[in-house]
Amino acid sequence: MSSHATPDAGATGRKPVTLHRLREMHAAGEKIAMLTCYDASFARLLDDCGVDCLLVGDSLGMVLQGQPSTLPVSLEDAVYHTRAVARGNRSAWLVADLPFGSYEASPEQALRSSVALMQAGAQMVKLEGGGWTAETVRFLVARGIPVCAHLGLTPQSVHALGGYRVQGRDEAAAATLKRHAAELADAGAAMLVLELVPSALAAEIGAARPDLITIGIGAGPRCGGQVLVLHDMLGVTRGRLPRFVRNFMAGAASIEDAVRLYVQDVKAGRFPDPELHGY
């Protein structure tokens, strides 16, 4: 064992996943595996299993708190779970959702909320919305805060959208989505979550902006990476699940095996299957 071992890498652990490394992976065509994570124990497990990115999603409102939507999640809630995940994580890239009401009023409000998440251990913040968020994205990026955008089904707008429905289905909506993606990329967003959009549209957005790392959830296999809600892919969530979910615990001998299978299947392009999970 070298006496010059870097302090960040554990004895057997990988090097920390940086934004630079994610861009290298994306440029080389390596798919990025992301999962939501809300606590220290799962953070350590997911990191050990090679998950590239952990997302402290505001889905925690539904999954952990039993809320009917993500709207009741507070910035305090997000900070609390980001702290926990940051303590358990060793090397995965840590993204935290800006909750509903914590960033919409102004770029300054978004900065204050983002500072709270970054001080809790996040390395990137994620916010939902189209072109109107570009000014805020530019403001945060200029101040050293990496930003992930989120288009398509944006659950914080569920009441305006009229339910958790596929977005960008007709030609006009698809054109708007493409324009918003370009505006967010121009504003400096490094990553873009595409949720519940037709696979062909997600592929087009990614092809138009190779500088933007697209992460799909119900957006088909031709994205730069994939994300799922942890409790969904582990078969913990009860009730009817979105079509894009696969239960990786089915046939797996352990949670670690299921998570490793997810990472392998994302990297190999085996998940998602366009027939089973696509729109």
Ligand SMILES: Nc1nc(=O)c2c([nH]1)NC[C@@H]1CN(c3ccc(C(=O)N[C@@H](CCC(=O)O)C(=O)O)cc3)CN21
């Ligand atoms: N546990 C959990 N998993 C999620 O993926 C998730 C959350 N919670 N909470 C926030 C949002 C809500 N999400 C949802 C919820 C329902 C559908 C759904 O039922 N979609 C239909 C498609 C409808 C259509 O065709 O327009 C489906 O069958 O997939 C999709 C995404 C995704 N997010």
Ligand SMILES: CC(C)C(=O)C(=O)O
């Ligand atoms: C599902 C992902 C993209 C998310 O925003 C969340 O978990 O809150």
Ligand SMILES: [Mg+2]
């Ligand atoms: Mg979210």
